[in-house]
Amino acid sequence: ANEAKTLAQQVLEEEPSQREACEVACAVYLDRGDKATALGLVLRALLAHRAEPSQTNADLVCGVMKRCSVQDLLQVLMPDPNRVPQEQRVAIAEIVAYVGLILKDRGEVVKASQAYRAGVQMAPEHGSLCLNAMHTFSLRRDNLRALAMGCRYFEKLARAGVAAAASLHSIILGADAGGLTPVQGKEPLKLEQQHFKSKTDFLDAMAVGFTMTKLLYIIYPYTFEGQDAGTDVLPWRRGLRRALDEAESEAIGELPRTAIEEDALDLTACADHREVLLQLCAVLDRSRAGCDLHLTPIRNEHAYFASICDLVQISVPRPPLGKATKKIFVVGDSHTLSSAWQTVRVPTASS
Secondary structure, three states: OHHHHHHHHHHHHHOOOOHHHHHHHHHHHHHOOOHHHHHHHHHHHHHHOOOOOHHHHHHHHHHHHOOOOHHHHHHHHOOOHHHOOHHHHHHHHHHHHHHHHHHHHOOOHHHHHHHHHHHHHHOOOOHHHHHHHHHHHHHOOOHHHHHHHHHHHHHHHHHOOOHHHHHHHHHHHHHHOOOOOOOOOOOOOOOOHHHOOOHHHHHHHHHHHHHHHHHHHOOOHHHEOOOOOOOOOOHHHHHHHHHHHHHOOOOOOOOOOOOOOEOOOOHHHHHHHHHHHHHHHHHHHHHHOOOOHHHOOOHHHHHHHHHHHHHOOOOOOOOOOOOOOOOOOOOOOHHHHHHOOOOOOOOOOOO
């Protein structure tokens, strides 16, 4: 073992970013309690091998991050956050998110969620980071936190003058939109490429909207808890508000999964939920017209949205008459969405 450590040190002196030597050296530094030096070696290796596929660095990154926190990583990248200019914060956010991507691909979803959340906090207007953060949170079925990411993103766009973003933000949050009401012009509101610095930024915004629509659609509305009399607050909006308040915090510790409250049947809430989806689809459907999004990098998000956009136009199926005794899981891609909100009566042993 000592010979291996010595050899690794010799290799690092000649080639500081050699991955296998970095792995051995990082283990030594971590055993000594020197997390900062170990993380510094990881960052140097990532920079040197940035043109290679992310999985080539996975053993090094995951081995170190299992023994370090995201906060440790931020401390190395930003020893004094108050003195870091915004442009540099965006670059650091992308590095943290890249670490999150590697962790996610290796199944370290909790720590990947922490990394992505830290990245989005540093660069809230970065559509690609927001989108990947939403996908990572949804892997944990932490849909409310994923929705909160999208809401914060569209709020930033709205405050930058994108009227359609203000509309989407208002549709989702309802009375909790914080005064961000869209200014309606002569034409119906829609997201357009001219509102963004690049086509990539436009596509990211569309994908965030599509993903928010999908997350809301897969919520099964017939199990909404009974609402308080005289209120128009959908059950998931209460949870979303809590997630938004939490998102304002700088803390990035353990993230317990937020659950959708599901108790008693509430048909009024179901109708309100469908209305939210119809309004979201209307804005996004106008925005995608003529863009051939099925030929772009967001074709998967678009495929889900295209299915949902058609499905919500169909009359809502009747809710189940009795309480379900068993669950049926439907696994697949966007083609399985037609089974959502449906009920199936299956033969039992006594029938």
